[in-house]
Amino acid sequence: MSSVGSRSAEVVHIVGARPNFVKAAPVVAALEKRGVRQSVVHTGQHYDDRMSAVFFRELGLPRPDVDLGVGSGSHAEQTAALMVGLEREFTSRSPGLVVVYGDVNSTVAAALVAAKLHIPVAHVEAGLRSFDRTMPEEVNRRLTDQLSDVCFATSPEAVGHLAREGVAADRIHLVGNPMIDTLLGHLDRFDTAALRRRLDLPDTYVAATLHRPANVDDPETVARLTKRLHEVADQADVVMPVHPRGRRAFEEAGLGGHPRMRLAEPLGYIDFVTLVRGSAAVVTDSGGVQEETTILGVPCLTLRPNTERPVTISHGTNRLVTDTELPGLVAAILAGDGIGTATVAEVPPLWDGHAGERIAAVLAGGDTAP
Structure with a gap:
């Protein structure tokens, strides 16, 4: 580990989907300040401009040194294409370290290829x-x-999961959340009044985003969720940027048929977080949105039976809900009753805007960081 991230060895960041870009930006910036040689490889898992390129522009990430342009496909097809392209890239670059983010197919493909090439x-x-x-x-x-x-x-519970799975203590570092670094770093750009004017939004609206396979792959599920979202729209306008993954299914279910359902194209980072910040509540199945609403203090109704981010429930504004509960809970929020479930008043530990610096300190040789 002592040579990992040294200035003589190139650090290669692997990004492929929009949550990766938000997490990578503060790490890349912090390593840049330390003079570490690095490059960014975009796998092209998200390839539409609104899902990809706009994030690089808005977050100040350097243009990718490589764009593999893998695109979509089944899990097997996409992961195989990712591994072939990444193996070629790593073999030609011989990086000293590969940094992966989150949990998308690009993440596991890069980790597997690097491990087999004996790259940390x-x-x-x-x-x-x-x-x-x-x-x-x-x-x-x-x-x-x-x-x-x-x-x-x-988060602390993530440390506990790793320890129980046999990961050695010296491999684990609790650093906080780099996605929150990006959020706090751009806070003054989330102008809700300007977005309302531009999109002609009312003062009170609900933001929604759904893309998980469990919610968008089965037509019966999509039809049921469409009914519930229409019941929410009976109470307030619902603004929903539609993820490409679920677009056809929701269109076939008639989601846009309600006069107060406002379906939109995917938004860039600034516009999307501004939409969330200005909403009365958010309906989502996204892990990142659970985290962002925790910091922004916006009630978050997560349409999932579980979450890998329980800290957003114990320390934040998130609540796991079923579709049948959804309309009633939105009604409670709009009435000012709230849905608070947090047992701790403050934000999660180390979600303070300095996670990228802590990560860079470890990768650059273990220096101290905030």
Whole structure:
């Protein structure tokens, strides 16, 4: 570990989907300040401009040194294509360290290729567990953590999960959440009044985003969720940027048929977080949104039976809900009753905007960091 991230060895960051970009930006910036040689490889798992390129522009990430352009496909097709492209890239670059983020297919593909080429791997956002093996992300993060030489955890329970799975203590670092670094660093850009004017939004609205396979792959489930979202729209306008993964299913279910359902194209980072910040409540199945609403203080209704981020429930504004509960809970929020479940008043430990600096300190040789 002593040579990992040294200035003579290139650090290669692997990003492929929009949550990766938000997490990588503060790490890349912190390593840049330390003079570490680094490059960014974009796998192209998210390839639409609104899902990808706009994030690089808004977050100040350097243009990717490589864009593999893998695109979509089944899990097997996409992961195989990722591994072929990444093996070629790592063989030509011979990096000293590969840094992976989150739990998408790009993450596990890069970790597996690097491990087989004997290249050290660092996993940012290690140790999160939903304990639901039906989620592809759960498989990805478990495998990635076992392959990683360095595990950067965002919360104390993540440290505990890693320890119980046999990860050595000297491989685990509790550093906080780099996604929150990005959020806090751009706080003054989330102008809710300006967004309302531009999108012609009312003062009170609900923001929604759904993309998990369990919610968008089965037509019956989509039809049921559409009915519930229409019941929410009976109470307030619902603004929903529609993820490409679920677009066709929701269109076929008639989601846009309600006069107060406002379906939009995917938004860039600034616009999306501004939309969330200005909403009365958020309906989601996204892990990142659970974290962002925790910091922004916006009630978050997560349409999932579990979460790998329980700290957003104990320390934040998040609540796991079923579709049948959804309309009633939105009504309670709009009435000012709240849905608070947090047992601790303050934000999660180390979610203070300095996670990227802590990660860089470890990778650059163990210097102290905030």
